[in-house]
């Protein structure tokens with residue numbers, strides 16, 4: 001250990017959403033904070049988030065909007081720091097925002113405003129932001145302090161906050177540092193996997209890819225193999241050149257595991273009791289392939305209706321056969337062969353196992369002074385601003401304990 005190690009109360013690793021927020025709040029509480037980031041710029045994901053407008057929170061935030069092996073873990077942090085708290089900060093900086101849909105709050109202009117706000121908050125807390133800090137290594141000094149060495153020098157701190165995120169979008173600088181450190185200090189990991197990610201169809205279902213660009217409202221849900229189905233998502237589905245995407249699929253993808261089907265109701269907007277094929281049940285109605293296609297065309301985009309009329313045709317024209325075709329269209333199973341991976345995943349599900357963390361402050365149960373926050377932890381939000389809300393909330397829970 002070098003005698004030139006710089007001394008801090010807290011070193012935060014990763015200047016993303018959670019790291020910036022934690023460093024700012026801890027700094028404003030009078031802690032001497034260094035924030036180490038291996039990229040040359042902070043907050044890369046904030047800048048590209050929400051299509052460049054950062055969906056920074058969701059007013060309908062609640063624990064049921066998150067996946068975790070322990071669904072109760074996030075409750076305490078989410079209750080401590082709620083969407084209105086972040087909104088107060090946004091308003092204090094006079095950042096114009098709007099609600100787009102389903103409680104999702106976006107900047108009117110650019111995500112840059114959120115990053116600038118967090119950097120200004122760090123400045124208010126006299127946080128030392130150290131960029132291009134590569135090859136971070138951690139060990140424990142004889143005093144019990146954390147000793148951090150990296151390309152930017154050596155640091156000593158009473159507390160170490162790991163906010164280096166998950167594995168999604170490696171080209172923006174995502175690494176597995178949080179998982180490596182968890183392993184080093186004896187914390188368990190729930191296997192990380194891509195979430196909020198497009199799904200890929202195999203050769204048997206490759207014909208769907210000819211519908212690339214077709215979008216339709218569906219109800220979609222998925223089940224991990226052998227587990228109960230995840231929640232239903234009624235939003236748009238988009239056919240792509242590799243498979244399925246769009247908000248409904250991204251949402252369901254977080255619950256999908258290899259080998260399980262992805263189920264879709266092609267007519268989620270029909271009032272209860274009404275059938276997609278109702279016209280074919282009318283007295284004297286024509287019952288043949290053309291009538292079937294026309295019934296589908298009345299409710300669905302034409303290219304999709306035409307494809308379904310080929311692949312979902314009833315096995316005859318009796319009431320029972322039509323009922324069975326109707327059920328098939330309301331519970332259509334796709335069999336994805338994979339996801340588009342961490343390169344395309346908006347978030348990483350899994351991560352630091354919450355059994356090894358204190359839910360009130362994110363501190364490792366067996367390593368006093370070591371904290372994990374944000375996406376690195378096994379708490380993954382639905383699409384729509386929930387992942388940032390978790391980043392803010394977990395960061396504040398930790399910062400107030402430092």
Ligand SMILES: Cc1cc2nc3c(=O)[nH]c(=O)nc-3n(C[C@H](O)[C@H](O)[C@H](O)COP(=O)(O)OP(=O)(O)OC[C@H]3O[C@@H](n4cnc5c(N)ncnc54)[C@H](O)[C@@H]3O)c2cc1C
Pocket residue numbers: 013014015016017018019036037038039042043044045046048049050051054055056057133134136163164165166168169172173174175176177345346347373374375376384385386387388389391
């Ligand atoms: C394209 C895209 C759009 C998104 N849009 C939204 C949205 O609109 N709303 C929403 O709620 N969520 C959105 N998300 C998800 C959201 O960005 C993340 O959940 C959130 O940024 C997680 O915050 P974090 O601080 O835990 O991790 P990150 O923001 O990923 O920050 C981690 C930081 O650690 C740094 N780091 C990583 N490894 C190392 C290392 N070895 N050494 C030093 N530093 C390291 C990284 O460079 C990064 O700066 C989006 C994600 C993507 C990819």
